Amino acid sequence: MLSILIVNWNTCEYLRRCLRSIAEHPPSVPLQVVVVDNASKDGSAEMVRSEFPWVELEASDKNLGYAAGNNIAFVMARGEWQLTLNADTEFFDDSLQAAVDFMEGRKGAGVLAGKLLDPNQQTVQPSMRRFPTPGAILPEMFGLAKIFPKKFGDYRQLDFDYSREGEAEQPMGSFLLFRKSALNDIGLMDERFPIFFNDVDILFRLKGAGWSIWYSPEVQLIHHGGRSTKQIPKTMIWESHRSLIRYYWKWYQTWWSTPLLVLFSGIVWLGALVRARGWNAGYRP
Structure with a gap:
C-alpha cells in the first residue's frame, strides 16, 4: 500500500488540484491518502470533506506546524510506502506507481525524491542540496557562493544532472517517498524543526543509519512552490x-x-x- 501524507495550511485551491490529480493518476497498488489540515481559514477542511470523501482527514483546531502535522499523518499511515507530499503539487502521469516500482527494486533505499517541474511541465526546478555542513553553508551566508559559484556553490549542487537517476544527499521535501522500515529505524520528524529543516534532519538521520537517498527523473510532478510559506x-x-x-x-x-x-x-x-x-x-x- 502507498500512503500519501499531505499537511495543508490555507492552500485550498492547490490542495483541491493536488487531490484531483491523485484521483486521476492513481497507482496500481492500494492507496491511502491522509490530509492533516492545520486550522486553515480558507475552507480547506470543508472542501476535502465534501469533494474527496475517500480522503482520511485530520482537521486540527490549531496550526501544529509541518513536522507535527506529518507525524500525525505517519501514525495514521498503513502503507509500506509513505509519501510526504506538499499540497501545492500535481501529478500528470503514472509517477506514483513509478515511484513505488523504483523503491521496490532497491532494497537499501530509504527514501526517493522526484523531479519537480514548473506548471509548464518543462522547466525543472533545482531541488537538490548538500547537507548544510559548515563548509557548505558558510559561503552561502557570506555571499561567496553567488560571486564564485564554481568554487563555493557546492551546497546548491549547481552541477546536479536532473536527467539521470542516482543517489542524492538532501532533496527538497516537496515529494519524499519513505520506506516504512527505514522510518521504523530512525523515528519520525523532529518537532523542534516545526517548518524548516525537519526534512534535512530526517534525511541526515536516514543517511547516518545506513539507508540510501535516491532521485529518479522518471518520477515527476508539478510543484507550484511555497504557497503556504509565501503567505x-x-x-x-x-x-x-x-x-x-x-x-x-x-x-x-x-x-x-x-x-x-x-x-x-x-x-x-x-x-x-x-x-x-x-x-x-x-x-x-
Missing part, C-alpha cells in the same frame, strides 16, 4: 534561520564547539534581521 514571508525568513541554528546545535555541539556555535548563531540572527528587514518571532503554534 507570511517575514515570519518564514526568521523561522528558517532559527531552524538552521537549531540544526547546528543538535548535530555539531561539543564542549569545544560551543563558543563557535554561539558566534555562528549571532551571524545567522543578523542575517535574518537584514533579510527580513526587522525582527519577527517566527512560527508560533
